[in-house]
Structure formats: C-alpha cells, structure tokens
Amino acid sequence: MTEYTQASWTDEDGDRYEPLLSEKASKTVDIEDSPLPDDLTRDSLELPAPAEPELARHYTRLSQMNYGVESGPFPLGSCTMKYNPSFTEDIAALPAAAVHPDRPDRTVQGTLGLSHRLQDYLGRIGGMDAVTLQPPAGAAGEFTGIQIAKAYHQHNDDDRSEVVIPDSAHGTNFATAAMAGYDVVELPSGEDGRVDIEALEAAVSDETAALMLTNPNTLGLFERDIEHVADIVHDAGGLLYYDGANLNALLGRARPGDMGFDVMHYNVHKTFATPHGGGGPGAGPVGVTEELAPFLPDPHVRQSDGGYEYYSPDHSIGKVHGYYGNWPVLVKAFAYITRLGDSGLADASAKAVLNANYLAQQIPYEVPFGPFHHEFVASAAPQDAADVAKGMLDHGVHPPTTKWPEIVDEALMTEPTEGESQRSLDQLAAAFEAVHGESDGTLAASPTRTAAGRIDQVSAARNPRLSWQALGSDD
C-alpha cells in the first residue's frame, strides 16, 4: 500500500493552515493627491502587500496543499481527468498567439488560420459540418447548442416549449434548457441504464425542441438504439443534441454526426487534454449539421480569397462570449490533436476503455450495469459513498465522483482515463479494497493524511463566510 501524506502548515498558534496573505502582510494606503478629484476616488485601499519571496512561498505552499493530475490518479467520473502534456503550454504562450481581439482580420491571419484548422479537425472528429470555437466551457457550449436549436425552430415558425433529458444526464443539461426558456421533461432510464424507448416515445411530442443525450451515457453505457432514438426525435420534429462530455470513449470508433445528432459540444478540457485549471478555463466548441450552420454564433471563420475572414452566419444566434472564447485553451487543444492524429486519438480511446474495464474488474464493489466504455458506476452500498471517498483520500489517490447519477445507490462514478498505467490502476484498486474493508467509524473519521481533516460542510453553508473581511475576529 502506498503511504501518502499531503503537505500542510500551521501558524505559530498551531491552529491554522497557511495563513491568508492578508494576515501575513496587509497594508492600507490612503488615496490622496491622486490625479482625479476627491469625489471620484475612494478613500483608501487595503490589500496584501507581500514581498515577492513571501508571495512565492505562499503560493508554493498552497500548491502543495492541492491535488492535481500530476499528483496521482484522479478517476473523477465524467470529468475525464487525463494527463495534460506540457508542450501545449509553450505553444499557447507563443508571442504570436498573444494578439488583441479587436485587430482587423487581415492582420491576424495566423490566429484565424489556426482557428479554421481547429474547426475543421473538430468537425471531422465529431462528424459535423461546421464548428464554432466561441463557447468558453462545456455548459456554455450546451447553451449555444440549445439556442441554435431554438433559433432553428423559430426560423421555421415552429415554436416548441420542451427539452427532453434522461435522468442520468449531467446537471448542466437541465440548467441549460431552463436558462434558454424551455420546460424540462425528465426521461426515466430503462432497467439496463439506457434510454427506455417506450418512455422516450411517451415523452416526445410536437412540443419537443430537442433531446439532450450523452453517448456513452454517464454510466459508461453506449446507447445501442441510438438510430432508433434519433428517428423518434426527428419524426416528432425535434433535434438531437449530443453532450460531448464522454467523447473520449468514442474517438475513432463512432461519431455523433453519423449517429444522427444534429448539434453537439466538445469539452476540449476533457477529450483534448487541456488543463482543467482547478475549475476552468475550459472551452466548449459546438458542431452542427449543414442545416444548422446558418444559426452559428457571430462571427465565424471561413476561408476567403488568399486567406481567412470572419463573417456573420445568415441567421446567427449572436454571441455567447464577449470575444472569441477561451483562445489559449483552444490553442492547447489544437496542439494536442495535431500531436496525436488519427491513430493517437483512437489509441487514447482504446486505452481509456481498457483501463476502465480493468479497474472495474479489480475492485470489490459491485458494478450494476455493463458493458461499459470509459467509465463505470460502482455501488458503495451499504457503505456511504461520501465516506468511501474520504477514506480513499488517505491512500494518495483522488476518489471517484460520488452519489451521482442517482439511479445507482451510493454511486462511485469512476473514470481512470488512458493516462493511468497498470501500476496506478492497481494503486487505485488497492485504495478501493482498503476502504471496502474499513469500519464505518474509521471512515467517518477520515481523511487523516490530507492537508485538512473532514470539513464541516453544514456550518460552511449555515454561516457563510466568503471573504477574509467576513472572518472577523471569530477565527
């Protein structure tokens, strides 16, 4: 068993972690003699004022109290935490990549050319006719896709009020549909964890604007009846939306466009290995069929005489980001795709699927559905899945996603990705094994080897203290 202890610090009282910068070196400056009249300025400003060595030490310590993909296995289901190659950072940092977004097209032909190439690659990978790079995250991609579907229906004088979403879908799907003004029709999963065709037929009507679907779904199961599903939705006049969160499982094996999907988003921070950055930035390009291309966000890149240019698609939904999306993230995705090519992308998928199947085989918990692709959902019952996760933290691994999807009792949603070796999968399996054998009491007291012990979520929510100003003297 791997021994693991995460770094942590206490201050001289021994009762805190790394103090806040404001507690180490706070300073107040009075604003006087400024080049503005007094009535336009604030009176004073209080902020941390560390010297650079103190700053460097502070953030280095914080980084050591944080767990990333390079710290160890990170099988967080549906998040596709794969290794982020270092060289893509250098490419995103090339001086020629750092241009202002208001430059005229003809002066940024390099930027437009790279964008055009990435649009083309993503289109091929998804089986889509046109791709926009503008959405700055997966959920923003969903919003873009649903707005496109809405604009398409409205353009055809066909106002529809509902979006159908399986109960196993990502929470963003529901929130996105509501945000776009749609009523959500929740689709219960069938007994095999897949779309229940009868339930789908009952849910779909001439009010259906779209069905949002992940394939493989969040249980890692391929929707084998996808063509039948597509027919049902299309026959009712609805569109089929593909949530690209699980695309890593299909690279080179199947394409959403070929399955009948009309619109999809790509999570480049998942499938194409751009760093998650502790919760962002991501990027959520959206692909559409030719029929939907006129509704893409404004502006869109196309080839022109001797170069590239922006244009506004005929029935564009407008914009979903103030400029052109999260550009450096897109450059990293471009570099990753160009590095791997057809065979590397397909191999990434193959190894991801192999790893998931191998790991599922090695753990003591039951995996209720199958056969699965890149991720699986085990059931921790009768143990509490959250306790299982806390116990795993003490073994130098990040635990799976817990208690979701709700259709599996005490779910442990596990996605190891292709970046894990057999050895690290065995380490993960050992962590599952160890926690499986631990008593409820031991688990409730875990973790003990991490920077912080079990954190009181209830009091954090009951008495929200969201800034150093709110900490006051009570801490």
Add this chain to the structure above:
Amino acid sequence: MTSPYAPHTEAETDAMLEAVGVDDIESLFDVPDSVAFDGEFGIPAHGEREVRREAARLLGRNDDLTEFLGRGHYTHYVPSVVDDLASRSEFLTSYTQYQPEVAQGFLQALFEYQSMLVELTGLDVANCSMYDEATALGEAATLSQRVRSVSGETILVPDHLRSGKRAVLANYADGPGLTVESYPMADGQADVAALAERMDSDVALVYAETPTVRGVIEERLTDIGELTDDHDALFCLGSDPVALALLERPADVGADVVVGDAASLGTGTAYGFGLGMFVTREEYLRQVPGRLVGASEDSDGRRAYTLTLQTREQHIRKERATSNICTNQAWVALRAAMHAAWLGPDGLVELAEDCVTRPRDLAERLDEVVGVQAPVHDGHNFREVVAHTDQPAHAVVEDLAAEGYAVHEIGEHLIQVAATEVTAEAEDGLVGAIAEVAK
C-alpha cells in the same frame, strides 16, 4: 501510433486484457456496426517539435503590430512570478474542488481572490468567477429577474456598449424574455437626465460602466444609483480591478452588482481570454450564479475552506439552478489574485493613477498633431482616449497599420487609442506616425 500519453507497454496491455477476459481492446467497444466509424479523420500525427514548428508557422502569419488597443481587453505587465507559480501543476492540472480536504490550496487562493473583490467593490459577496465580463452581465440580468420584488422586463444599457457585450446579453436575456434597451450617452458619459426620463416600473436593471468603453470615467454614478433605488431596479456597474483600486467604491454609489473583466490583472493580451467578475450584496447571496468558496472548520477545529451553498448549482439543483455555469475561470482568477498581491495596494493604486495620467498626457500630445483633436470627450480618462481626425478614421487606421501600429476606428472621424505601461516606449513612435498619416 499509440498515444504518447498512455503509459501501457504491450506486456501490460496483454495482462490487462487477460484480466478483463477479452482478446483485444476492440471487443470492449459496444458500438453497433451501423454507426461504427473507421477512424480515418485524415489528421496526421506529428512529433512534439513538429507541432510546435507548425503552430509557430501558422501563427507567424499574424502581422507584427504594436497594439494601442483596449475597449475591454487590456494589457498590463504581468510579472514572471505569476506565470511561474500559476504553472505549478498542482494548480494547473487540478479539477473543481469537490474533495476540499485535498484541495485546500486552490480553495484558499480562490477565497483570497473573492476577498480582493470584496475589498475593491465594498460589496459583500464575490463568486469565484464567470467566463468574462459579457457573460457576467448576462448573469446579472437574469439575477435581476429572480430578486426584484416587482415584475419588469427591461434591461437598460448604455448606448456606447461594446457590441459583443450587448450581443451576449441579448442571448442571456432571451430565455427569461427580457428586453435589452439603450439609454443615450452625452459627451462619453451616461445621459442621466435622459435615463431618469426613461425609468419606470418596467426597468429591472440599469447597467453602467466606469470607465466607459470610450475610456471616460463616469461622474454621476451616485445619481444612477438613486434613480435605480427609486424605481426598485437593480444597479449593475461594470468596471475592472485596476480601475476599482482608485475610483469610488461601487458600494458607495449604490451598485447592487458589480461585473467586469478581472483579466486586466494576471493575464496579458490573449485574444479576448477573460475573467468575469461577479460581486453583489449579501441579500442576494442565495441567488448568485457560479461557485462560492467559504471558510469552515475541519474535524480538528482548524480553519479550512470548501465550496459552499452548492444547492444553488446545476449539479444539485438541475433546472432550478441559479445558472448553468459549471467550469468557470478558476485558474485565471488565481492569476489575478497573484498579480494584485505582487503589486500590493501601493502598486495597484500607482498603476491605476498611471491609467489616468497616461491617456491625459497622450491626448495632449495628439492634440498638437495637425489634423487631430483630442480628447473628444470632456472629463477624465482611464487607459484610453478618443480623438477626432480630419482625415477619415478608416484611412488613418489603415495607414497606421502600415507603419506598424494598431488603434481602434470607432467612427467616421474618430479613433480610440489605449495606452498602458506596456506601450510606454512605443508612444513617441505612435505620435510620430499619427503626425505622418493624419495631415
């Protein structure tokens, strides 16, 4: 080729296949033949060095211009230590802090970021980021629908609003059925008299910016705050952390929500890559979109941080969530907090003061150029200034590009020039080039 980032040796692959009980990996794919794809995308694989060379070749087609551009996307000098520390893989390659016990570092950094925005705005609650200023404004508009005590469907925005921002707002407004309408500007600032006339019970939110997109510092924000109060509308103020270090605190002028792009700290020019600020009053806490980091205690009673109030969020609340945002801009927020701490309050205020004096001095120099009058607007400027050109602005901008400089063309005879410490050494050259082309 195999993925260079999959560590499997052939022997390991074989052993794992045997453990799983299949002969080859393909048999693990449960894809019906009718939708199977042959894997031929037509994308060739390349070595790392080749990819770097190809990207440099592609991007090398960008013209090498010295940019005096702003209007919402700014460049300040980012110290090397920010790049260095933010690149630490434990930050860069981590995910959302769903297991706070192993994510104290990032949680504390985000807590410090939130705290910085609370100090800068005087408001109580900052989230730990939206995508950019435009999407933050969109979220403010939908927030106004949820918190306002009387119904109203109009969002009022300044006539001089960057079109991209307005277009994003329109998309966010579409779902809840809000209408976006402009109020006039007078001499580069909000026309408060006209705004007062427009106000009625249908107005849910009034948005104003300081500095405005033309770089003018608004002088009547308190009046706008009172107007919105009188009509039970929300007052949303757009700004950025550098400006807020010097200008009146938003809380003191009656702002209910502050949005803006905090990427003006910590991130250089990156083609519009942003960091949406979202700060509001405590009374709207449970309606705030996005993630919040709070202080709590661990099992030993020691201070510890965690994501909190997650019952507002999409992964729990689904269609009743306050927003669909999930992945945000956490790493960019980390960079902004680092940069602000590196500057300290002295450095940040000095930087802000430089943003006032630099365009003022530049305007004086431009005004002496034959064929140019600057500034066009009375009042104080921040970072940028609008100038009138006797020649058509389009021709001036084109000719300047030929000389190696980029400025904005914003009207038939109006150009806009943004200047920060980063462009200081190029100012003489720019003024000289304008003197050449504006005659």
